[in-house]
Amino acid sequence: MNQVAGKPKRAKLSPSMEDYLEAILLLVRRGRVARVRDIAKHLGVGMPSVTAAMKTLSRRNLVNYDPYEVITLTDVGRDKAGEINHRHRVIREFLTEVLALDGASAEANACRMEHAVDVDFLERLQLFLDFTQRRTTDGNDWIGQFQEFYRNAATLSKTSDSDENGGDMSDTGTTEEDRSAGIKTLADFKPPQKVRIVRISGATAANRRLVEMGLTKGTIVSVLRVAPLGDPFEIKVRGYNLSLRKAEARGIEAQEVPQ
Amino acid sequence: MADKQLTIALAGNPNSGKTTIFNAITGSHQHVGNYPGVTVEKKEGQVSRDGVNLRIVDLPGTYSLTAHSIEEIVARNFILDEEPNVIVAIIDSSNMERNLYLATQLIELDMPLVLAFNMSDVAESRGFRIDVQSLSELLGVPIVQTVGHKKKGIDELLKAVLDVGQNPVQAVAKQRHPNYGGEIEPHVDQIQRLLEDRCTLDRHLRWFAIKLLEGDEETHKRVGNLCPESIGMLTDQADRLRSHVESICGDDAEIILADRRYGFISGACTETVVQTVEARHERSDRIDSVLTNRYLGLPIFAVLMYLVFHLTFTLGEPPMGWIEEGIGWMGERVENFWPADSNSTLRSLILDGIIAGVGGVIVFLPNILLLFLAIAILEDTGYMARAAFIMDRLMHKIGLHGKSFIPMLIGFGCSIPGIMATRTLETRRDRLTTMLVLPLMSCGARLPIYALIIPAFFPSAWRGPMLWVIYFIGILLAIVGAKLLRATLFRGQTTPFVMELPPYRMPTLRGVTIHMWERSWLYLKKAGTIILGVSIVLWAMTTFPKKIDLDRDYDTLIAQVENQQADPELAAEKVAELKNARQAEVLSYSTIGRIGKAIEPVIRPMGFDWKIGTATIGALAAKEVFVAQLGIVFSVGEADEESDSLREKLRARYTPLVGFCVMLFMLITAPCIATVAVVKREANSWAVALLQFAGLTVLAWVITTAVFQIGRLVT
Structure with missing residues (x-):
């Protein structure tokens, strides 16, 4: 549908759109080409979501997208992606160098934070980083002292945040954001689990169709069975049976409901 | 009687029993056509009640009134453009919430509306008790409970429709819109x-x-x-x-x-x-736990498919014999009308052209009926959707949609309804790919060819497997073809597989019969029109130009042999040889003989001679004409002999390898003209139709040539 085209052009990009832009930039920087498949693999999302996103970004003149071509960034898109990536790097540096988070955790948090901060915050953060480095070279190692303080605290209460985050990273199928929030998609459940739909966006045609078929937010869905060849699978929703592919189910956030 | 006319549109979800209600209301007074500009079927019927003529229009089955599929667009354009006096929304009472979704959108249209809560018996047996009165008040829309296949509630429904249709303003004023809340x-x-x-x-x-x-x-x-x-x-x-x-x-x-x-x-x-009853494991779910079972699903599917084809063949045998006898009897009658040694062109036309041609096709009617019966049963029980469910992974792998499987399966009956069934596919890319490879699903019209060739060349133990092999090759090629098309011409993403799996239902005799008959009728109509015409044209091509001065004086030669040869067996052999030689000479002089000869260098590498060549040309008109044409080609000039059956003649003339190659070629080669026309209409493009025509012909030639050449080396 033409909804997105009708929206004002200068509206802020959504976090996931920013992620897509950044992913293209990183792929290109690593000397690889950015095709839908590569982006999907990079972000751990389904190809249909990537296509939908590319269409949106291309409408905003941020990427050059043609269904069968390699995706490239436009000049505006490259600037935008660079800016997002810059935010990411500054935040990650702060998280690793100052707060001493481990790499994976810092990466995951930076991914989430980069979308939320504004220019002023970033500038201040950058200055703060410069400041701490200068102080460290001065010999006044208060950061080292903080890190020691942190390690002592951590041994006392054995609830290590970084472990949890690290463990979640191994999940597949969900977006970076969802993983760390512990959100699963409908594709992650097996028969005979019962789940509640937490979120379903109108980003893809499949999603819109599914909503019309009754998979609205809050609906309880039973996973009935998987087809003999492993895909698609069958669910019961609003008293009738519906089949859908796992790739489509990945676009639906869901939560298990105790039987 | 006042001749007031009201237009009533039937809207509803797929599987809501809309067609059953439509049939129950209109009885036999209906006709099927297309909506203008698109190829979505439009059913219309007339019924008169209380002095009012009701024109009933069956809208395409839709889940919603958005513009996501062509059916939805057609349904809503009909409503907006033609402003029907009353809309009847058919609701499956056992699946209310989703069915009411369409109804809420219809309410928003502010048009006179009546809800038919169909399958109310099923809802009751599942333990739903619906307070129809309150629900009707809540929605502000009259509700009538119906049981379509038992014609229950149809009278009440029509009464409600008349009420609403005659007081439209009040009816609309009562309707309650869904409220979207303070933000919206x-x-x-x-x-x-x-x-x-x-x-x-x-x-x-x-x-x-x-x-x-x-x-x-x-x-x-x-x-x-x-x-x-x-x-x-x-x-x-x-x-x-x-x-x-x-x-x-x-x-x-x-x-x-x-x-x-x-x-x-x-x-x-x-x-x-x-x-009233706690939702338990329903019957349908229990059936599904077997039929779509992780381990049993595929074997059951394969067995079912095998059974369909096996039964088509074995059960069809006896009635085929009866029809054959009937045609033979008719032929004799006609033949005896003329003196025994008559050379009448008219007799030849009726016997060799019309009876041989059309008769050869009608003989296979039992097979066609059985195949369509099986497909109708699979469809009406709800197994077709499961077939799509089971096969989607595979279909998806080759770039198609599980739903493509259903048209392809119908394609085993006849490519034409199969191609028309691709309308259920949502994107043009999926539709075109499916359409292009669909003729590789060996259609019912090709069955006569196999039915002729297989018993002619192969021992009876091989016959079943041989048929299976031919069908299997078709499927395999379709897979490869689809994959190739999706990798080249139709690249891009596949459409979502969001499909309802309707509950299993006991098919009704009436429903199955209607389905079977509708499709078989297409086949018969083809026999009556296209094939009749083609038979006559082909007969003319076989007969003219007539060779008057033969190279040898066969009659004298035959007389000589009969007089001189003492051994009667040897004499008969010689006579037969001479007669064949005469036939060949006459035929090779005729138009079709000349065409057959002209293409002989091209078809030689496949092991075909010009006789088979002429038959393949005939088959362009309709596949089953191949058999009729072979019959004509082999019986020319000896219509008064009833001795040799066509099979024996074939066996005498060709090797089993050639027989197999004929089947292979006929399986793959260009579809019949009727299919080409339908593809053109459905794809709305000559390019697609011609691409299919040329592509398949070339493919058939390449593969058959390879098989023949390799086969010849091996045997």
Whole structure:
């Protein structure tokens, strides 16, 4: 549908759109080409979501997208992606160098934070980083002292945040954001689990169709069975049976409901 | 009697029993056509009641009134363009919430509406008790409970329709719109007012307003046509309001509105539907746990498919014999009408042209009927959807949709309804790919060819497997072809596989018969029209130009042999040889003989001679003509002999390898003219139809040549 085209052009990009832009930039920087498949693999999302996103970004003149071509960034898109990536790097540096988070955790948090901060915050953060480095070279190692303080605290209460985050990273199928929030998609459940739909966006045609078929937010869905060849699978929703592919189910956030 | 006329549109979800209700209302007074410009079937019927003529139009089955599929667009355009006097929404009572979703959208149209709660018996047996009275008050729409296949409630339904149709204003005034809540309603109002003031529209205002807010492109176009001067302003407003809604609710407007509609429905249902029995494992689910079982699903599917073809062949045998006898009897009657040694062209036309040609096709009617019967049963029970479910992974792998499987399966019956069934596919890319490879699903019309060739060349133990092999090769090629097409011409993403798996139902005799008959009728009609015409043309091509002065004086030679040869067996052999030689000479002089000879260098590498060549040309008109044509080619000049059957002649003339190659070629080669015409119509493109025609012919030649050449080396 033409909804997105009708929206004002200068509206802020959504976090996931920013992620897509950044992913293209990183792929290109690593000397690889950015095709839908590569982006999907990079972000751990389904190809249909990537296509939908590319269409949106291309409408905003941020990427050059043609269904069968390699995706490239436009000049505006490259600037935008660079800016997002810059935010990411500054935040990650702060998280690793100052707060001493481990790499994976810092990466995951930076991914989430980069979308939320504004220019002023970033500038201040950058200055703060410069400041701490200068102080460290001065010999006044208060950061080292903080890190020691942190390690002592951590041994006392054995609830290590970084472990949890690290463990979640191994999940597949969900977006970076969802993983760390512990959100699963409908594709992650097996028969005979019962789940509640937490979120379903109108980003893809499949999603819109599914909503019309009754998979609205809050609906309880039973996973009935998987087809003999492993895909698609069958669910019961609003008293009738519906089949859908796992790739489509990945676009639906869901939560298990105790039987 | 007053001749007042009301137009009634039947709307409803697929599988809601809409067609059953339509049949129950209209009986046999119906005709099937297409909606203008698109290839969506339009069924219409007439019925008269209380002095009012009711024109009943069956809209395509849809889940919603968005513009996501061609069926939805057709349904809503019919409603908006033709303004039916009453809309009847057929609701599957055992699946109320989703079925009511369409109804809520119909209510928004502000048109006289009646709800038919169909399959109320099923709902009861599942333990639903619906307070119809309260629900009707809540929605402000009359509700009638029906059981379509038992014709229960049809009278009451028509009465309600007449009531509403004769007092449309009051009926619409009573209807209750779903309320979208404080964030959205003011926006709907605002757009509605603009439509009223700036565009002086007076119908479907709320619906237009909601669709504009959702950003619906079709509505945008429609409103643009109705008031071109204000559409720019309206779009701006609608876009602005939509962004606002989306920023507040954090989602697409379309999703939010759908959500609210379901909210409205859930609310209404909680108040009016009581489930008396705790939802348990239903019968349908139990059946599914076997038929789509992880381990049993595929074997059962394969066995079912095998059974379908096996039964088609074995059960069809006896009636085929009867028909054959009947045709033989008729041929004799006609033959005896003329003196025994007559050379009448008319006799030849009737015997060798019409009876041999059309008769050869009608003989296979039992097979066709059985195959269509099997497909109708699979469809009406609900197994077809499971077949799509089971096969989707595979179909998806080759770039198709599980739903493509159903048209392809129908393609085993006849390519034409199969190609028409691709309408259920949502994107053009999927449709075209399916259409292009569909003729590789060996159609029922090719069955006569196999039925002729297989027993002629192969021992009876091989016959079943041989048929299976041919069908299997077709399937394999279709897979490869589809994959190739999706990798080249039709690249891109596949469409979502969001498909309802309707509950298993006991098929009704009536429903199955109608389905079977509708399709078989297409086949018979072909026999009566195209094949009759082609048979005559082919007969003419076989007969003319007539060779008057033969190279040798066969009659004298035969007489000589008969007089001189003492041994009667040897004499008969010689005579037969001479007669064959005469035939060959006459035929090679005829038009078709010349064409056959002209293409002989091309078909030689496949092991075909010009006789088979002429038959393949005949088969272009319709595959089954191949058999008829071979019959004509081999019986020319000896119509008064009934001794040798065609099979024996073939066996005498060709090797089993050639027999197999003939089947292979006929399996793959260009589809019949009727199919080409349907593909052209359905794809709306000559290029696609011609691409298919040429592509398949070349493919058939390459493969058959390879098989023949390799086969010849091996044997």
